[in-house]
Amino acid sequence: MSHTPHELADDFPEHTARIHDLRETDAHFRKLSDAYHDANRAVHRAETNVEPIDSQYETELRKQRMRIKDEIATILNKTQAMG
Structure with missing residues (x-):
């Protein structure tokens, strides 16, 4: 398990400029990001014991983060195909 935060720019380095543009122009994307x-x-703070939480809650946070990341990836791939 990595205790390094999963920043969007690190997870999608090929989309860094697009992430910035979408945050500026798309309210839904900004809300998602x-x-x-x-x-x-929250996951990073739990992993590093800065704010320890129940393991079940940490698992739920990880799942939430993954669902949001999947939705962001879908948007990035669609907008890349359009542009």
């Missing part, structure tokens, strides 16, 4: 960031930070 903010939700991803919040879930990601």
Whole structure:
């Protein structure tokens, strides 16, 4: 298990500029990326015991982060195909 935060720019380095553009122009994408960031930070804080939480809750946070990341990936792939 890695205790390194999973930042969107690190997970999607080929889409860094697109992520920035979508955050500026698409309210839904901005909301998703903010939700991803919040879930990601909560998982990272739990992994590093900065804010220890119940393991079941940590698992739920990880699943939430993955669902959001999947939705972001879908948007990035669609917008790349369009552009």
